[in-house]
Amino acid sequence: MSIINVVGAKIWGGGEQYVYDICKQLQQRHRTAYILVDQSNEDMQSRYAQVGHVMTANLYTLKGFLSVNAVAKQMKEQGIHTIVCHSGKYILFCIALKQLTGAKLVFIKHNLVPGKTDIYHxxxxxxxxxxxxxxxxxxxxLMTPAIKDTSKYHVVYNGIDPNRFQSFSDAVPMKYKVRTFGYSARITERKGLYLILSALEQIHQNNPDVRLIISGAGTEDQIKKLKDYIHAHQMHSYVEFIGFTRDIEGLYRSIDCLLLPTITREAFGLVICEAMYCGVPVITSGSGAQREIIDDGESGFIVDPLNEHSLQQAMEHVMSDAVNLPNIITKARQVVEQRFIINRVADELVTIIDNLHSTDK
Incomplete structure (x- = not known):
């Protein structure tokens, strides 16, 4: 059964990594995976070519509708029977593809969007x-009183691909001191980046050996704002911005604790699971589904969102001798191995798709 993933994002993020990892799993299961991306996004095309068949269209203009007939034609030619939509921005485009091809439509909800009950929704x-x-x-x-039949709504937790972290596959290196913090996410205020910088500035006054490594992609304006902040606050000596890196193993080896105090509500937290698998303790906020991943004080640490003082206290706490870091690291690794591995995600997704098509037989 062939599947096409519709990916309209311009910048690589957690949702895009999800598609990559799932397509890789589908390949291993001898399922044909197609990925539809914008014709101008060469970075997305080159990355996805490693794990599936890349199709291109003009997705960035009118949300793809200028290309809907051409894409539908290609779907029929390739025998694609399932459309997987990853963004509400492209759901109407995907519905049009469904109506033109007769394919089944699966909508992966990567974001927190309250369910609506108006006629349109x-x-x-x-x-x-x-x-x-x-x-x-x-x-x-997503659930609303208007939804009477919940049978087509499923919870399938995201998960990491351990093969991306082969140097950590057998065991994780234990940490006993935290001196280098890390941030790995998009360069944006809503991820709590400037809360980190403000808290770190205070900590550095009494802990001159503390450091922060910032990794992530962003727009030119977002990156300029970050660099200007570092310059204005004279943080060059202990804050390093390395941009987006594909050497994610190297990043996790170079930091002692990951910081992700997201301000807005998180639908999941893939980077949190990555760090936990690789033996890096995590401090995150309780702004969303992080509490479904981390047991505060047992497998990581959860702080109040928008609370710089709470974040600073947590950072100073993990730097102290009061924390049993090996215990935190061991429990965090166990949680990910038991609940958040991509093999399980792919198995559950394939089962859902197969069940959709079994009703047609």
Whole structure:
């Protein structure tokens, strides 16, 4: 059964990594995976070519509708029977593809968007054959009293691909001191980056050997704002911005603790799972589904969002001798291995898709 993933993003993020990892798993299961990306995004095309068949269209203009007939034609020629939509921005495009091809439509809900009960959204919900929510929080947000039949709504937690972290596959290096913090996410305020910088500035006054490594992609304006902040606050000696890196193993080896105090609500937290698998303790906020991943004080640390003082206290706490870091690291690794591995995600997704098509037989 062939599947096409519709990816309209311009910058690589957690959702795009999800598609990459799932397509890799589908290959291993001898399932044909196609990925539809914008014709101008060469970076997305080159990355996805490693794990599937790349199709291109003009997705950035009118949300792809200028290309809908051409894409539908290619789907029929390739025998593609399942459309997987990864963004609400492209759900109407995907519904049009479904109507033109007769394919089943699966909507992966990567974001927290409260369910709506107006006629328009009830119509959209009726067109989708299966909703897959990446956390229980996403599922709960989606549910409304208007939904009577919940059978097509599923919770399938996201997960990491351990093969991306082969140097950590057998065991994780234990940490006993935290001196170098890390940030790995998009360069944006909503991820709590400037809360980190402000807290770190205070900590550095009494701990001159503390450091921060910042990794992530962003727009030119976002990156300029970050560099200007570092310059204005004279933080060059202990804050390093390395941009987006594909050497994610190297990043996790170079830091002692990951910081992700997201301000807005998180639908999941893939980078949190990555760090936990690689033996890096995590401090995150309780702004969303992070609490479904981390047990505060047991497998990581959760602080209040928008609370710089709470973040600073947590950072100073992990730097102290009061924390049993090996115990935190061991428990965090166990949590990911038991619940958040991509093999399980792919198995559950394939089962959902197969069940959709079994009703046609």
């Amino acid at each position: 009830r119509w959209i919900n009726a067109q989708v054959d299966a909703f897959v929510c990446v956390s229980k929080l996403v599922y709960d947000d």
